[in-house]
Amino acid sequence: MHILFLTDNFPPEVNAPASRTFEHCCEWVKAGHKVTVVTCVPNFPKGKVFDGYRNRLWQQEQMAGIRVIRVWSYVTANEGFARRVADYVSYMVMATLAAPFVRGVDLVIGTSPQFFTACAAYIVSRLKGIPFVFELRDLWPESIRAVGAMKQSAVLNWLERVELFLYRKAALIVSVTNSFRVNLAARGIDPLKVRVITNGVDGTRFQPRAKDEELVRRHSLEGKFVAGYIGTHGMAHALKTVLDGADWLRQRPGGDVFRFLLLGDGASKPELMRQAKERRLDNVIFVDTVAKDEVVRYWSLLDASIIHLKKSDLFRSVIPSKLFECMGMGIPVLLGVEGESADIVQREDVGLVFEPENTEALCQRLKALFDDTELRQRLTQRGPEAAARYDRRTLAIEMLGYLQDLRPRES
Incomplete structure (x- = not known):
């Protein structure tokens, strides 16, 4: 199976979305599958391009057997709603344009926190005629309201409608908490297509050790x-x-x-x-x-x-x-x-x-x-x-099983 994964966070960034995506993809590669990640140049959280990288239209590398394609995006610090949205939208557009050049894909995953990445994954799924998987890491835009980053407005209401549209169109929703699953069910989303794969830990790295x-x-x-x-x-x-x-x-x-x-x-x-x-x-x-x-x-x-x-x-x-x-x-x-x-x-x-x-x-x-x-x-x-x-490898293999269920059965 060839998995196309869209994410705007990926190593060498070290935040939670980057680590989860990388570690899951590594396990899928070890299980014998092909994985291509379309991401942007590493810049989180300071909004500065990491040393050794340039913000180009297209560049690629291999990481632990994963094909990583990096596309241009508007790089900015995590400050100001308008700038963040410009960052998200630029990645969405460029990832959508890059995806057709990735051949032989069986399904596409788009991961939150923000859902513009999932928008790109949905568009790609329609262009390629393949299943769209929404990995739900955050209830966005509800989280914008929770932190007071933006007041109640028609824009937030519109974003919420887009959010619900994506949930309905996804062949599978992978939620990181049971609470998100309950939230979606209460909003009319079929709970049977929501699977919970919590975050976890790489036990080979995070072990008890003496103080440095x-x-x-x-x-x-x-x-x-x-x-x-x-x-x-x-x-x-x-x-x-x-x-x-x-x-x-x-x-x-x-x-x-x-x-x-x-x-x-x-x-x-x-x-x-x-x-x-x-x-x-x-x-x-x-x-x-x-x-x-x-x-x-x-x-x-x-x-x-x-x-x-x-x-x-x-x-x-x-x-x-x-x-x-x-x-x-x-x-x-x-x-x-x-x-x-x-x-x-x-x-x-x-x-x-x-x-x-x-x-x-x-x-x-x-x-x-x-x-x-x-x-x-x-x-x-x-x-x-x-x-x-909560072993990351076990959780990654469990998620892989749900992804394999989306593949058409050969006659």
Whole structure:
């Protein structure tokens, strides 16, 4: 089978969509299938083209047996609704134009978060007469409303109609959460064509390991209890709560033992850094995005991992992919997300849950971890055991089975 995958995020980018797509495609290639990915030049999250790449009309390379075609797109930082839409639309147009040059394709997958990629996949499916698969990673444009990036308008209503059109036209919808499946069913989409393949973890990379001593020295973390956030610093993540927590703790007796490490980039990072400097939060350390192979070194520094999203009903349906990486590394989780992801943390016993955007609750959970050695050890041991149930390879093969079901049966 020849799978055509359209995605605007792909390695060497290191965000969750890029990692999921790459790791799934690798497993499909290992299973004997041909995979072609049409993507754009790597530039996320800063909106700057990575070293070694140029924003050309067409370029291609081989990565782990995957044919990767990179097309031109309007490259911009993740700032401003109009610029982001220009980025999305330019990729949609160029991916649609590039796809006819990929021959012998059996099906096409378009992945969110935003659905312009799925629009391109639908058009390609009609041009080639092949099934269209919608991989649903985010309820977009509903998430725009949730973070307040755009007010209620006719434009959002139109985008929602396009979203529902794509769901109806998809031969298969692969959702990353059960909550998304329920949401679609409530909006009239046939639940029988929605399959849930959660995010997972590459157990060969994310394993328990000792703290990286070189990084401990570099960031002066000797003898400190490190709580970290690793990932995109965006509007949805409401990371001011972490800064408020750092401020709250440093004013309490014994609070000097805590350090907060924030690794990554995003639209909110400059403002977060400005606030930290203004408030003289010397217990907060900012680190820019690092290469994929370096991420586990920074994970190893953490005594607790903070996973946080803005308090919103929409985010009750979200399962942050970093949760599974924390499990694999054996790092206790402090989860400021309600809903399905909180259910996983409590069911698997891998962390403590707190109310989103509640600074005092975050600090109380962090102190509980620090004070209770037995609790910390139990959560640490439970992580890798739970991670085995979310193995990326197993999930990729399960998804492959659903894709193979779409192929016409030979007579």
